[in-house]
Amino acid sequence: QDFSDSSSESFYPWYSSFSKLPGADFFCEIDEEYLRDRFNLTYLERDVPNFKKIYDSIVSAISSVEVTEDAVKLYGLLHARYIISPMGLTKMYRKFREGVFGHCPRVLCSNQAFLPVGLADKIGINSVKLYCPCCKDIYSPRAKRYHFIDGAYFGSSFPHIFLQTYLDLKFPAKKEYVPRIFGFELVNHD
Secondary structure, eight states, X not given: OOOOOOOSOOSSHHHHHHTTSTTGGXXXXXXXXXXXXXXXXXXXXXXXXXXXXXXXXXXXXXXXOOOOHHXXXXXXXXXXXXXXXXXXXXXXXXXXXXXXXXXXXXXXXXTOBOEEEOSOSSTTSOBOEEEOTTTOOEEOOSSGGGTTSBGGGTOSSHHHHHHHHOTTOOOOOOOOOOOEETTXXXXXXX
C-alpha cells in the first residue's frame, strides 16, 4: 500500500513508517491528543481484529513498529473521523490548496483541485475517489498507488463538510459544453 503527510518527524514512530508508503500523501497525521482520546475510538474495535494490540502499536514510542494491514485499517478509520474535526479540516485544507489530491481533468473546470471521498463508510466497498467541487462529479485517481486506499478512510461526507466549513472558497459555476456547427447551436429534440 502507498500512503503521507510530509511534515516533520511524528510523535509516534508508526506514522513515520506509514507516511513513507505509496499513496500516504492523501492522509494527514492525526494529532496525538485526538489519537489518545478514547472517545474517538468508540466502536472501532468492531472493525479491527486485535484492536487493543493494534492501537497500542500505533501509539507506541518504540521506533521499530511494523505497519500491518490491520494497523492501516485502524488508522484509516480514525483518519475518516479526524479529518472532519477542526484540526483535521485545517490539515486537509492545506493539502487541497497544494493540489495534493490532483485536479479535475474536465476542461471546463479549469484545473479545479479535487477532494478525496469514499462512496461508502464501510471498509472494503470501494477505493478512494476524487470529488470536483466545480462540476460536482466523482473521478477515480489516475495513479494506481491510490487504487488500494479504501474510500472509508475518508468517508462519504468529508468533501461536503469541508465545503460547508470553508464557505469562502469560490468555484466557477458548472459550464456545459454547447455543440455548434458553423457557430449555430445544435438543438436537442428529446
